[in-house]
Every structure is written in C-alpha cells, then in structure tokens.
Amino acid sequence: MKKITQLMLITMLLVIAIGCEKLVPGAPEPGDTIAEPTEGLTPSQLAQFVQGDELFAKVFTPAEGLGPIFIQSSCEGCHVGDGKGHPFNTETRFGKLDSNGFDFMLDKGGPQLQFRSLQNYIAEVLPPGYTHTSNRIAPIVIGMGHLAAVSDADILALADPNDLNADGISGRINYVVPKSYFIPQPFHIPNNGMYIGRFGKKAKEITLLDQIVFALKQDMGLTSDFDTEDLYNYQVGIGATDNVPDPEVSSDVVNKLLFYMRTLKTPTRRNENDPDVLAGEQIFDQIGCVKCHISTMTTGSSEIEALSYKVFHPYTDLLLHDMGSALDDGVPEGSATGSEWRTPPLWGLGLAEDSQGGTGYYLHDGRATSLEQAIGFHSTGEASNIANNYYSLSQTEKDQLIKFLKSL
Ligand code: HEC
Numbered sequence: 001m002k003k004i005t006q007l008m009l010i011t012m013l014l015v016i017a018i019g020c021e022k023l024v025p026g027a028p029e030p031g032d033t034i035a036e037p038t039e040g041l042t043p044s045q046l047a048q049f050v051q052g053d054e055l056f057a058k059v060f061t062p063a064e065g066l067g068p069i070f071i072q073s074s075c076e077g078c079h080v081g082d083g084k085g086h087p088f089n090t091e092t093r094f095g096k097l098d099s100n101g102f103d104f105m106l107d108k109g110g111p112q113l114q115f116r117s118l119q120n121y122i123a124e125v126l127p128p129g130y131t132h133t134s135n136r137i138a139p140i141v142i143g144m145g146h147l148a149a150v151s152d153a154d155i156l157a158l159a160d161p162n163d164l165n166a167d168g169i170s171g172r173i174n175y176v177v178p179k180s181y182f183i184p185q186p187f188h189i190p191n192n193g194m195y196i197g198r199f200g201k202k203a204k205e206i207t208l209l210d211q212i213v214f215a216l217k218q219d220m221g222l223t224s225d226f227d228t229e230d231l232y233n234y235q236v237g238i239g240a241t242d243n244v245p246d247p248e249v250s251s252d253v254v255n256k257l258l259f260y261m262r263t264l265k266t267p268t269r270r271n272e273n274d275p276d277v278l279a280g281e282q283i284f285d286q287i288g289c290v291k292c293h294i295s296t297m298t299t300g301s302s303e304i305e306a307l308s309y310k311v312f313h314p315y316t317d318l319l320l321h322d323m324g325s326a327l328d329d330g331v332p333e334g335s336a337t338g339s340e341w342r343t344p345p346l347w348g349l350g351l352a353e354d355s356q357g358g359t360g361y362y363l364h365d366g367r368a369t370s371l372e373q374a375i376g377f378h379s380t381g382e383a384s385n386i387a388n389n390y391y392s393l394s395q396t397e398k399d400q401l402i403k404f405l406k407s408l
C-alpha cells in the first residue's frame with residue numbers, strides 16, 4: 001500500500017515537472033535543431049550566418065522577382081529546417097534521348113520543370129517529345145561547407161574508376177565544365193579544363209555557389225548577377241516573363257546564402273553510445289556499407305578558420321556509383337549516366353522523418369519510405385554484394401544496423 005502511494009506521488013510530481021517544462025520552453029537540446037552555426041565562428045561571422053539563415057527562410061514575393069514559373073518560394077520551403085524535403089516539392093528534370101544523344105530540351109523549358117506559377121500565368125508542363133524524367137526530393141543541407149572544403153586530392157584518392165582493388169566497387173568522378181564565374185581555389189585540380197563535381201544527386205555542381213545560383217533560378221525563378229536570364233514558359237512565348245528588372249537578387253543576397261551554407265554545423269548525433277548503435281556501426285563497416293558511405297573526412301585549409309583542417313563524419317565519398325537498373329532513370333548529368341548517383345551523405349538520416357512530415361522518404365526521389373527499403377534498392381549494380389551481405393544478417397543485426405543509421 002505504502003509503495004503504491006509513493007509511486008503515485010512520484011508520478012504526480014513527474015506530471016507536474018513535464019507540465020512545467022511544456023509551459024516554459026528551454027533552450028533546445030543539442031540535436032533538436034539542426035540549423036546551428038559551426039563552432040568557432042567569430043562574432044562578425046555569426047552575424048553573417050544569421051543574415052544567411054533569414055534569407056534561406058525568406059519567402060520571395062512576385063514583386064521581388066519570384067517566378068513567373070517556379071517550384072517553391074523559399075529555400076526552406078523545400079529543405080525544411082535545413083533537412084530533407086517532402087516529395088510534394090519534387091524537382092523534375094527532363095529531356096529527350098535520340099540518336100544524337102541526350103537533349104535537355106532547353107528550347108522547350110528544360111532542364112527542369114517549374115510546375116507552379118504566379119497568378120494569371122501558366123505553369124509549365126512536360127513538353128511533347130520528352131523521353132525521360134529524373135525526380136529528386138530536396139536533400140539535407142547541413143554540413144555542406146565541410147564537404148565544400150574537402151580538397152580535390154582527397155576525393156581523387158577515393159576514386160577507383162576501373163576497380164583496381166577488385167572489390168566490385170568503383171567510384172567515379174563527375175568532371176564538369178565550370179561556369180564562367182568559377183574561380184578555382186588552390187585545392188581544385190583541373191582535368192582538361194573540367195573540375196570535380198561534388199554537389200547535387202549526380203554531382204553535377206562543382207561549388208556551393210553553382211548549386212545556389214541553379215536553385216535561385218530553376219527552383220524559384222530568381223535571377224542573379226551569376227545568371228541574369230529569367231525563366232519563362234515556352235508555351236506562353238519567348239521572353240514572356242515577369243516585369244521585375246534583372247538581376248532580381250543582388251550578389252549580396254547570393255553571398256550571404258553561400259556563407260550560411262558554408263557555416264551550417266554538421267549534424268549532432270544522438271544515442272551514439274547505445275550498445276545497439278555501437279554494434280550497428282560495426283556491422284555497417286563489416287558488411288561494406290562504409291566502402292561508399294565513407295565515415296571520416298578532413299577539410300583542407302579554409303579562409304573561414306572554423307572550417308580549416310576539421311575532421312568530420314559525412315558517410316559519403318562524394319563519388320558516382322553505378323546503382324544498376326533499380327535506380328536507373330536514364331537521365332545523364334555531366335559524365336554521370338542514368339544509373340549513376342553520388343553517394344549521399346548519411347548524416348542527419350535519423351532526423352529525416354521530422355523534416356518530412358512524419359514519414360521518412362529516402363533515395364533520390366523519395367521512393368523508399370523506410371531505411372530497410374532504401375537498402376533493398378542497393379540490390380542491382382555496384383552495391384549488390386553489399387546488399388546481399390545485409391540480407392544475410394540476423395534480425396537482431398539488421399535492427400542494430402538501422403538503429404545506427406537512425407543515430408546519424
Ligand atoms: C524546389 C525545391 C528546392 C528549392 C526551392 C531549393 N532546393 Fe536545394 N535542392 C533541391 C534538390 C531536389 C536538390 C538536389 C539537386 C540535384 O540533384 O541536382 C537540392 C540540392 C541542394 C544542395 C546540394 C546538396 C548536396 O547534397 O549536394 C544545396 C547546397 C542546396 N540545394 C541549397 C539550396 C539553397 C541555398 C536554396 C535557396 C536558394 C535551395 N537549395 C532551394 C531542392 C530545392
């Protein structure tokens with residue numbers, strides 16, 4: 001009897017404690033929010049970070065140049081809370097394959113479909129004659145500055161295009177023609193005038209700046225000094241665009257977004273010392289997931305002191321891998337073929353459900369709604385042996401592996 005009373009008292013006290021906690025929101029626990037600055041920024045860098053954060057969340061209006069055709073009105077609209085996005089905002093690239101090769105149909109509104117439009121303007125539809133589409137959901141964008149600061153030499157060292165070590169896994173570089181405004185850094189290594197692509201799902205962008213300029217235009221219909229030609233719907237007619245003078249966003253806006261992308265902190269892990277998580281990490285290494293999802297990288301020298309020579313854990317090699325027929329969308333980008341995808345970083349994987357509205361959507365187009373399914377799609381192409389290793393695990397081992405992935 002006495003014990004029960006004590007239990008009741010403790011429960012009541014707990015209820016009160018939880019109640020109070022809800023009324024008085026404290027500072028978020030580490031890992032609760034992912035839009036945090038990298039540690040070690042100077043006060044003026046922190047101020048720039050905050051301005052970039054606001055621009056990332058800013059909803060652009062038609063008067064500021066949004067559209068006339070677009071997919072979303074803010075970066076954050078797709079990269080919710082800097083995390084993975086919902087398939088509702090899927091990007092569709094399209095084109096036509098014929099005897100001359102793959103044509104992105106630039107004269108018919110390619111390479112990307114803008115399926116939303118301003119009032120009184122017609123949204124784009126897929127043009128007649130297209131043969132292939134490539135659908136992509138927004139990836140997590142935290143830690144990008146760390147990936148941007150890895151030297152080309154480190155990426156080259158991971159590549160094994162002819163599988164010389166005969167482990168069944170190659171890893172290829174997507175060499176990309178640089179944009180006119182590209183300024184190589186000391187760590188960039190050219191190859192016949194081309195440079196190593198590392199951003200985007202097929203690694204078609206060399207720098208974060210390239211990615212941002214592309215997003216402003218192709219996702220939001222915003223011109224900048226780096227790309228001054230506005231979008232218009234080819235069905236409506238050449239030049240039929242909005243009346244906002246170009247460039248619609250200033251270089252200052254682009255630079256602040258870039259600074260924000262560079263200085264977003266890498267994700268904080270959760271439960272990393274849980275025995276199951278530790279066992280799962282070992283399984284991840286043993287069965288060979290780590291051959292592509294490389295756990296540790298180091299940045300080179302950076303003029304942002306906080307990014308210089310930092311060891312971090314992205315779980316990617318930034319290389320292209322042939323994932324076989326299961327993930328082949330027939331759309332090439334740079335030298336990446338339809339079945340080749342850049343290994344995505346796995347960091348932040350356990351936070352995906354939060355930013356995607358409760359259900360996790362995985363792989364480039366969000367076709368997998370569980371991590372088990374995402375691994376299942378590794379069964380054709382280069383990762384097939386490793387996927388088989390996964391299927392030979394006991395149920396306990398599989399559960400431990402998933403627990404590890406969710407701790408990232
Ligand atoms: C319509 C949804 C959408 C909007 C709006 C959008 N993005 Fe993205 N973002 C994507 C998708 C999809 C990709 C993958 C693109 C690819 O495969 O080429 C991506 C890729 C990226 C990447 C590279 C990530 C990686 O792992 O390589 C960065 C960085 C990024 N976006 C930043 C931004 C910024 C900054 C803005 C605002 C200026 C923005 N995005 C607006 C959907 C969006």
Ligand code: HEC
Nearest residue numbers: 289292321327341342343344362363364374382383386390
């Ligand atoms: C040959 C290289 C390779 C190996 C080995 C490999 N992966 Fe992948 N993984 C990839 C690529 C490339 C993708 C992206 C495919 C896509 O988006 O269509 C991917 C995607 C994923 C995703 C989805 C990530 C997301 O953000 O949607 C998960 C989860 C994943 N891999 C886990 C694993 C696990 C666990 C193993 C070991 C059983 C493994 N991978 C082995 C290359 C590899």
